[in-house]
Amino acid sequence: MESTLTARDRVGVQDFVLLENYTSEAAFIENLRRRFGENLIYTYIGSVLVSVNPNKDLEIYSKAHMERYRGVSFYEISPHIYAVSDNTYRAMRTERRDQCILISGESGAGKTEASKKILQYYATTCPVTDHLSTLRDRLVQSNPVLEAFGNAKTLRNDNSSRFGKYMDVQFDFRGAPIGGHILNYLLEKSRVVHQNHGERNFHIFYQLLEGGEQNLLSKLGLERNAQKYQYLVKGCCPRVSSINDKNDWRTVRKALTVIGFHEDEVEDLLNIIASVLHLGNTQFGEGKNGENQITTEPQLKYLSKLLGVDGAALREALTHKKITAKGEEMISPLSFEQAVAARDALAKAVYGRAFTWLVVKINQSLAFKGSSSVIGLLDIYGFEVFQHNSFEQFCINYCNEKLHQLFIELTLKSEQEEYEAEGITWEPVKYFDNKIICDLVEGKHKGLISILDEECLRPGEPSDISFLEKLEDTLGGHAHFVTHKLSNGKTRKAVSREEFKLIHYAGEVNYSVNGFLDKNKDLLYRNLKEVICQSNSQVLSQCFHREEVTDQKRPETTATQFKNSLAKLIEILMSKEPSYVRCIKPNDAKQSGRFDEALVRHQVKYLGLMENLRVRRAGFAYRRHYETFLQRYKSLCPGTWPNWQGRLADGVATLVQHLGYKPEEYKLGKTKIFIRFPKTLFSTEDSLEARRPALVLTLQTSWRGYRERAKYLRIRQAVIQSAWRGMISRQKARRRRHAVDIIRKFIKGFIYRHYEHCPENEYFLDHQRFSFLMMLFRNPPKSVLDKSWPIPPPCLTEASEHLCRLCMRNMMRAYCRRIQPEWKKQMEQKVVASQIFKDQKDSYPQSVPKLFVASRLNSEEFNLKVIQTLGNDKVKYGIAVTKYDRRGYKARPRQLLLTSSFAMLVAEAKLKQRIDYATLRSISVSSLSDGFMVLHVPSEDNKQKQLSWRLTAMIITFAVARGKEGVIDFTSGPELKVAKCKKGHLLVTAPKLNP
Ligand code: ADP
Numbered sequence: 005m006e007s008t009l010t011a012r013d014r015v016g017v018q019d020f021v022l023l024e025n026y027t028s029e030a031a032f033i034e035n036l037r038r039r040f041g042e043n044l045i046y047t048y049i050g051s052v053l054v055s056v057n058p059n060k061d062l063e064i065y066s067k068a069h070m071e072r073y074r075g076v077s078f079y080e081i082s083p084h085i086y087a088v089s090d091n092t093y094r095a096m097r098t099e100r101r102d103q104c105i106l107i108s109g110e111s112g113a114g115k116t117e118a119s120k121k122i123l124q125y126y127a128t129t130c131p132v133t134d135h136l137s138t139l140r141d142r143l144v145q146s147n148p149v150l151e152a153f154g155n156a157k158t159l160r161n162d163n164s165s166r167f168g169k170y171m172d173v174q175f176d177f178r179g180a181p182i183g184g185h186i187l188n189y190l191l192e193k194s195r196v197v198h199q200n201h202g203e204r205n206f207h208i209f210y211q212l213l214e215g216g217e218q219n220l221l222s223k224l225g226l227e228r229n230a231q232k233y234q235y236l237v238k239g240c241c242p243r244v245s246s247i248n249d250k251n252d253w254r255t256v257r258k259a260l261t262v263i264g265f266h267e268d269e270v271e272d273l274l275n276i277i278a279s280v281l282h283l284g285n286t287q288f289g290e291g292k293n294g295e296n297q298i299t300t301e302p303q304l305k306y307l308s309k310l311l312g313v314d315g316a317a318l319r320e321a322l323t324h325k326k327i328t329a330k331g332e333e334m335i336s337p338l339s340f341e342q343a344v345a346a347r348d349a350l351a352k353a354v355y356g357r358a359f360t361w362l363v364v365k366i367n368q369s370l371a372f373k374g375s376s377s378v379i380g381l382l383d384i385y386g387f388e389v390f391q392h393n394s395f396e397q398f399c400i401n402y403c404n405e406k407l408h409q410l411f412i413e414l415t416l417k418s419e420q421e422e423y424e425a426e427g428i429t430w431e432p433v434k435y436f437d438n439k440i441i442c443d444l445v446e447g448k449h450k451g452l453i454s455i456l457d458e459e460c461l462r463p464g465e466p467s468d469i470s471f472l473e474k475l476e477d478t479l480g481g482h483a484h485f486v487t488h489k490l491s492n493g494k495t496r497k498a499v500s501r502e503e504f505k506l507i508h509y510a511g512e513v514n515y516s517v518n519g520f521l522d523k524n525k526d527l528l529y530r531n532l533k534e535v536i537c538q539s540n541s542q543v544l545s546q547c548f549h550r551e552e553v554t555d556q557k558r559p560e561t562t563a564t565q566f567k568n569s570l571a572k573l574i575e576i577l578m579s580k581e582p583s584y585v586r587c588i589k590p591n592d593a594k595q596s597g598r599f600d601e602a603l604v605r606h607q608v609k610y611l612g613l614m615e616n617l618r619v620r621r622a623g624f625a626y627r628r629h630y631e632t633f634l635q636r637y638k639s640l641c642p643g644t645w646p647n648w649q650g651r652l653a654d655g656v657a658t659l660v661q662h663l664g665y666k667p668e669e670y671k672l673g674k675t676k677i678f679i680r681f682p683k684t685l686f687s688t689e690d691s692l693e694a695r696r697p698a699l700v701l702t703l704q705t706s707w708r709g710y711r712e713r714a715k716y717l718r719i720r721q722a723v724i725q726s727a728w729r730g731m732i733s734r735q736k737a738r739r740r741r742h743a744v745d746i747i748r749k750f751i752k753g754f755i756y757r758h759y760e761h762c763p764e765n766e767y768f769l770d771h772q773r774f775s776f777l778m779m780l781f782r783n784p785p786k787s788v789l790d791k792s793w794p795i796p797p798p799c800l801t802e803a804s805e806h807l808c809r810l811c812m813r814n815m816m817r818a819y820c821r822r823i824q825p826e827w828k829k830q831m832e833q834k835v836v837a838s839q840i841f842k843d844q845k846d847s848y849p850q851s852v853p854k855l856f857v858a859s860r861l862n863s864e865e866f867n868l869k870v871i872q873t874l875g876n877d878k879v880k881y882g883i884a885v886t887k888y889d890r891r892g893y894k895a896r897p898r899q900l901l902l903t904s905s906f907a908m909l910v911a912e913a914k915l916k917q918r919i920d921y922a923t924l925r926s927i928s929v930s931s932l933s934d935g936f937m938v939l940h941v942p943s944e945d946n947k948q949k950q951l952s953w954r955l956t957a958m959i960i961t962f963a964v965a966r967g968k969e970g971v972i973d974f975t976s977g978p979e980l981k982v983a984k985c986k987k988g989h990l991l992v993t994a995p996k997l998n999p
C-alpha cells in the first residue's frame with residue numbers, strides 16, 4: 005500500500021480503509037472507478053481483496069509477477085491475487101493452520117479465473133519433485149475437464165460455472181502440493197434440456213460435435229452439426245466467438261488422459277453425452293389406436309446401444325408409468341406432455357449423475373492419505389437476481405446468505421482478536437446480522453425449505469400454488485417475507501400472484517414458485533429408473549445403483565440435500581483460517597474498459613463491502629508493525645533519523661510526538677501502531693513528500709561520497725594488483741631461464757657422454773649416476789630367486805657388479821636367517837639324499853620337491869601289540885612294503901618299521917623278521933624307478949661270515965645258500981612289473997621317468 009500512498013489522487017487508494025469518507029458508497033465506487041481506469045483491478049479492504057473483472061488480458065500474471073509476490077509482505081507491494089495466494093500459503097506453512105480462500109461475486113465477475121490464478125500460482129511457485137509433478141498436472145488439468153462438463157455460455161459469462169466448487173489442495177511439510185479433493189454443489193441440470201435465448205448447453209456437447217473424430221461421431225450416431233439437436237438449439241446460439249470448441253475438445257481429451265481416465269471410461273462417458281443428444285431428438289406422436297408412442301426409431305436404437313439397456317424396455321418406460329394402487333402394480337400410458345417430461349427428466353438425471361461420477365473419479369486420482377496442510381478454494385455462484393427467479397436462484401441466494409453470515413462473523417472475530425492481541429479496547433461495531441434470513445430459509449418446521457419438503461411429500465394434490473399458500477399461512481408477518489396477498493396496496497404491484505419476495509441482506513428478490521415442487525422432488529419415474537439401473541455400461545452402473553430400485557426410503561429432496569451439503573461446507577470453512585476475494589463485474593456486456601456505476605453499486609451492496617469496510621474501520625483506519633512504520637517515516641524526526649537504536653515502540657512514540665499526533669488520533673499496541681483517521685496518515689505522508697528533496701540531496705551527497713571512495717578503492721586495488729602481477733611474472737621468467745639452462749646442459753652432456761669426465765658432461769653423467777642409484781634404491785631386487793639387475797651406465801659398470809653381489813649376499817643371509825629348525829632338518833636330509841641318489845637313480849628328480857615325512861603309515865595302521873613289544877624303542881619310520889622271499893620270490897604284504905637300532909617286518913600283529921642295524925651289511929637298489937630295495941643280511945643257515953653280493957646297474961645278485969645265488973634283473977619297460985622269469989631270476993620291469 006505504501007508504494008502508492010503518494011499517487012492517491014490519480015489512482016485512488018490501494019486500501020479502502022484509507023478512504024476519508026469511508027461510509028460513503030459514492031466515494032467507495034469512485035475509488036474503484038479511478039483504479040479500474042488505470043487497469044488497477046485489485047484493491048484491499050484490510051486483508052480482503054476486491055477484484056474488478058477487466059474483461060481483457062492484463063500483463064500481470066507472468067512468472068516474473070509470481071516471483072515478485074513470493075515471500076513479500078502483504079502491504080509492501082500493490083494488491084494482487086498473488087499477494088493473497090502467497091500470504092495464505094505462508095500462513096499455512098508458518099502457523100501450520102489450514103487455510104481457505106473464499107471467492108465470491110456474481111456470475112461473470114471473475115471468480116473462476118481468480119481460483120485458476122491461485123492454483124497456477126501454487127503450481128508454479130511451490131517446490132515439486134518429479135514424482136509430485138504428475139499430481140500438480142492433475143490438479144491443474146482437473147479444471148478444463150470440470151469446465152467442459154459443468155460450464156456453459158450464459159448471457160452473463162461465456163464460461164459460466166453452472167455448479168459450485170470447493171477444492172482442497174493438500175501440501176506436505178515442505179510446502180509441496182501432494183493431493184487434492186473437490187466438493188461439487190448443485191449442478192444446474194435444467195440446462196441440459198433447456199437454455200434461455202442467447203445461452204448454450206454445457207460446453208462438452210459442442211466440443212464433442214466440433215472436435216470429435218469422424219469415426220467417433222459415426223460410432224455415437226452423431227452428425228457434426230449442433231443445429232440438428234433439439235437440446236442444443238433452444239438458445240439459438242451454437243457458436244460463440246470467444247470459444248474455440250475444437251481446441252477445447254483437444255484440451256479436454258488430453259486432460260482426461262493426464263488425470264488417469266481409462267479409455268473404456270472415456271468411451272462410456274461419451275456414450276452418455278451422445279445419448280443425451282439422442283434423447284433430445286426422441287419424439288412422440290399418436291399411434292394407430294390413438295396411443296402415445298415414440299416416432300423416432302433410429303434414436304431409440306442408438307439410445308439402447310449407448311445406454312447399454314434393453315430397447316423394448318426403454319421404449320415402454322418412456323411412454324408408460326408404473327403406479328401402485330391398493331398394493332397392486334399397474335402400467336398406465338403417459339400423455340404426450342408426461343412422456344416429454346419423463347424423457348427430459350431422464351436426460352437430466354443421466355447427465356447430472358455422470359457429472360458427479362466425474363468428480364468422484366478426479367478425486368480418486370488426486371487422493372492423498374496422510375498428514376497434510378490444506379488450502380481450500382471456494383468458487384461458488386454469487387448472488388443472482390434475474391427478471392424471473394426460480395428454484396435455482398433461491399438455492400444460490402440462500403447459499404450466499406450463509407456465506408455472508410460466515411464472512412461477517414469471521415471478520416468481526418478476527419478484528420476483535422487483533423485488538424485483544426495488541427491490548428487495545430474493542431469498540432463494538434453495529435452491523436446487519438442476517439441470521440434472521442438464514443433462519444427464514446432453513447429453520448426447522450417454519451423454514452421455507454421445511455415447508456417446501458412438507459408440501460412435496462403431502463398426500464393429495466400438492467401444487468406450486470398450494471405451496472405458496474402454505475408459505476403465506478406459516479410465514480405471514482415475517483419482516484423479510486412478502487407475497488402479493490401479504491403486501492399492502494403500495495407494494496402489491498411489485499410482487500405478482502405466483503411469486504414470493506425475500507428481502508435478502510443484498511436486496512429484494514422475487515421468486516416465481518413455478519416448478520418449485522418438481523425441481524425439489526427431482527423425480528425420475530420408477531420404471532425409467534429400473535431400466536437404467538439394469539444398464540451394462542460401467543459408468544452408468546456406478547451412477548445408478550441397482551439397490552436404488554428396491555430401496556423403499558424416500559430420497560432426500562434437492563433443497564434438503566443442498567441445505568445439508570451447505571451446512572457441511574460451512575463447517576469445513578469454519579475449521580480453517582479464511583481469506584477473501586470479492587469479485588465485481590464492471591458491466592453486463594463483457595466489455596473491457598466500461599464501468600457501469602449502477603451495476604457496480606448493486607454488487608458493492610450485496611457483497612456487503614460497505615459493511616466490511618465499516619467493520620474494518622470500526623476503530624482505526626491504518627495499522628502497521630512498528631518496524632515498517634519507523635522504516636518509512638524515520639526521516640521526519642531528528643531523533644529517529646538516520647537510525648533509531650532503542651526499542652521500536654519508543655522510536656515510534658518519539659516519532660509521532662515529534663509529528664504532533666493528538667492522543668485521540670492514534671494508539672500504540674504491543675507490536676503495532678493504530679491510526680484512527682486517514683487524514684493523519686496522509687498529512688504524515690505529505691510531510692514525507694515535502695522532506696523528500698532534502699532527503700534526496702542528502703542521499704545524493706552520500707551517494708557521491710560513496711562513489712568517489714569506491715573509485716579511490718578501485719584505483720588502490722589496481723596498483724596493488726599490478727605490483728603483484730609483476731612479481732608473479734618475474735618469478736615465472738626466473739623459472740623458465742633455469743629450465744633452459746638445464747636443458748642445454750643435458751644436450752651438451754649427452755653429446756660428450758663417452759668422453760672423460762669434463763665440465764661439459766659433468767652434469768649429465770652426475771644425473772645418470774644419480775638416476776641409476778636412485779632407481780636401485782627405489783626398486784631393489786625383491787627375492788633371492790630374482791636374478792634380474794638393471795643395466796648400469798658405462799661409468800658405473802664396476803660399482804654395479806659390486807653392488808649386485810652385495811645385494812645378493814645380503815638377501816641370501818637374510819633368507820638363511822629366516823629358515824626354521826625343522827626346515828633345516830629337511831634340507832640336511834635332502835642333501836644326504838642328493839649325495840646318494842643324484843644322477844644315480846631315475847626317480848630322484850621327482851623326489852626332490854616332496855618333503856620327507858616321519859611315516860607313510862597312518863597312526864591307526866600301526867598294530868598296538870607290535871608297538872608294545874618294542875618297549876622303549878620308538879618307531880621312527882613305517883611304510884607298507886611287498887616282501888619277496890629269497891627263495892622262490894613269493895610276494896608278501898608287510899609293514900617295514902624302522903626304530904633307531906633295528907628294522908623289522910611285520911604282518912598283522914606278528915613280528916616276522918627283525919634286522920639289527922649292526923648285522924645289516926648293505927642295502928642295494930637299482931638305478932630305475934622301481935621302488936625296489938634289497939637288504940643284505942648274513943643268512944643264518946650257512947653261517948658264513950662273509951656275505952657275497954654283486955651289484956651292477958641292472959642286476960643284483962646275492963647268496964641264497966651255499967653255492968646258490970639269487971639274481972634280480974632290472975629292465976626298463978612301459979609299466980612296473982615284478983615276475984619270476986624262466987631263468988629262475990626275479991625280473992623287475994620299471995618305466996623310465998626321466999629320459
Ligand atoms: P465467474 O466464475 O465469476 O462467473 P469467470 O471467472 O468465469 O467468472 O470470468 C468470466 C470471464 O471474465 C472470463 O472468461 C474472462 O474472459 C474474464 N476475466 C475474469 N477475470 C479476469 C482477469 N483477471 N483477467 C482477464 N480476464 C478476466
Ligand code: MG
Pocket residue numbers: 115116117163164165383
Ligand atoms: Mg465461474
